[in-house]
Amino acid sequence: MSRRxxxxxxxxxxxxxxxxxxxxxxxxxxxxYAAAAQAEAQAGALHDQWSPTExxxxxxxxxxxxxxxxxxxALARRAEALAKASISQAxxxxxxxxxxxxx
Amino acid sequence: MRGALPMIALxxxxxxxxxxxxxxxxxxxxxxxxxxxxxxxxCLACHTMKGGDVPSNVGPELADMKARFxxxxxxxxxxxxxxxxxxxTVMPPFxxxxxxxxxxxxxxxxxxxxL
Amino acid sequence: MIGxxxxxxxxxxxxxxxxxxxxxxxxxxxxxxxxxxxxxxxxYFERAxxxxxxxxxxxGPYAVNKExxxxxxxxxxxxxxxxxxxxxxRLFEAPFKNGKSYADCFPDRGIGIRQSYPYFDLRSGxxxxxxxxxxxxxxxxxxxxxxxxxxxxxxxxxxxxxxxRGKPFDIRIPDDPRALAAYENGKKFxxxxxxxxxxxxxxCHVQAAGRRMRGDILAPAxxxxxxxxIYRSDxxxxxxxxxxxxxxxxxxxxxxxKPEDEAYRDLEYFLSYMSNGVAIAGPGTRP
Numbered sequence: 001m002s003r004r005x006x007x008x009x010x011x012x013x014x015x016x017x018x019x020x021x022x023x024x025x026x027x028x029x030x031x032x033y034a035a036a037a038q039a040e041a042q043a044g045a046l047h048d049q050w051s052p053t054e055x056x057x058x059x060x061x062x063x064x065x066x067x068x069x070x071x072x073x074a075l076a077r078r079a080e081a082l083a084k085a086s087i088s089q090a091x092x093x094x095x096x097x098x099x100x101x102x103x
Numbered sequence: 104m105r106g107a108l109p110m111i112a113l114x115x116x117x118x119x120x121x122x123x124x125x126x127x128x129x130x131x132x133x134x135x136x137x138x139x140x141x142x143x144x145x146c147l148a149c150h151t152m153k154g155g156d157v158p159s160n161v162g163p164e165l166a167d168m169k170a171r172f173x174x175x176x177x178x179x180x181x182x183x184x185x186x187x188x189x190x191x192t193v194m195p196p197f198x199x200x201x202x203x204x205x206x207x208x209x210x211x212x213x214x215x216x217x218l
Numbered sequence: 219m220i221g222x223x224x225x226x227x228x229x230x231x232x233x234x235x236x237x238x239x240x241x242x243x244x245x246x247x248x249x250x251x252x253x254x255x256x257x258x259x260x261x262y263f264e265r266a267x268x269x270x271x272x273x274x275x276x277x278g279p280y281a282v283n284k285e286x287x288x289x290x291x292x293x294x295x296x297x298x299x300x301x302x303x304x305x306x307x308r309l310f311e312a313p314f315k316n317g318k319s320y321a322d323c324f325p326d327r328g329i330g331i332r333q334s335y336p337y338f339d340l341r342s343g344x345x346x347x348x349x350x351x352x353x354x355x356x357x358x359x360x361x362x363x364x365x366x367x368x369x370x371x372x373x374x375x376x377x378x379x380x381x382x383r384g385k386p387f388d389i390r391i392p393d394d395p396r397a398l399a400a401y402e403n404g405k406k407f408x409x410x411x412x413x414x415x416x417x418x419x420x421x422c423h424v425q426a427a428g429r430r431m432r433g434d435i436l437a438p439a440x441x442x443x444x445x446x447x448i449y450r451s452d453x454x455x456x457x458x459x460x461x462x463x464x465x466x467x468x469x470x471x472x473x474x475x476k477p478e479d480e481a482y483r484d485l486e487y488f489l490s491y492m493s494n495g496v497a498i499a500g501p502g503t504r505p
Contacts, residue, residue, distance in 0.1 A: 049473040050414045085200050089411060097409040099190060100420055102262045148431050157432045193421040200414045
């Protein structure tokens, strides 16, 4: 595994995400990516997509194309975590924004 | 060159890099590097603090941290998600929004306690 | 999908408005009150920056920081937007292939009208900004639309603003549920936190307005759009309101919208309405 891949897996672990088995397969990546893409689409419906999520998705696709599935899966899981954080933000803001209005 | 691009991409994602910042002198504490890095803590954007040379005042000056925040958990919580404590804060929720890892937040707390 | 959700939101806002207008004012549910919002907004900035005249808010950081004002006065000996202004005048006056020109598309032949944009178009049911009107004018006359944000668009915009200097922002919100829904949508966009950094527009330009972020002074939201388009040293070129919205979104790590997206137009509508009474000062300069 490259040092880059190690960094990603380490990052995912540090971020409290579940670390996949060391030798992730394409189907594992596909599942992780589909979950991330679905969460990001939901964030889009709520008008709150984050650029780091998009960057993680793009990097995941790139890694998968080069058959580095460990790295690709870790990136997809990070993208999903980011997308879910953006969904939480958008849902909270549906009512919270009014508290910030100048009165 | 080919290896450099993915590294930049990772930095843009806010993922920690294993490679040290080679071109700069090693900072006294890892937390200082994380705190001052614009793609990480970027603390100097809003706070004045020792070691930074900008007069930002969006947030309070960071000094005497041990006296002001004797409870380490409180300081950690402020960095993790200050909005939970103060809904109108302008401080980003570094932990909640996955800007920093828990380890990086702990390193920043270590560094803040030297101020 | 996004558009549909947007229109559902709008329809809901319009329905809510219709509903509340049938009930006594004391009823529950947020009432859409642009005039009241505007009074509160302007009073907030008057309290925050005592002694700053309403028109001076168009000058952003220079209005609220003495050192920066001095630098600005030096810069203004040779305003960096002068080239764009010359280009803009030439482009504005050049006839289209069909012999018509921009002047034929606008009230008062396009001179001295910046303060009335954006406006709510009751026929199409949407907010029309000056930049959108410029491109619609081109398309009506068989010309290709210009790219937003920079270049010729910023130049034409700059020239049109320059002919309107001194005229106070005069944004109207017609008594129409669609216009009120657009206003409310823009207000929501302004106050809603977004992006990984969890900032709203208001975080920086209301709550932290006037404070220092590294070398920059955060500009007050009041009057902010009165000096657009701007030459920003940071950009090294001219930029329109769209460019500012896109770059703000990027800075908070939010995926920016396309220029002239409905949400951006609604935001510009809200923000310009908040600044009614502030005289147009564009084009402007910023660090």
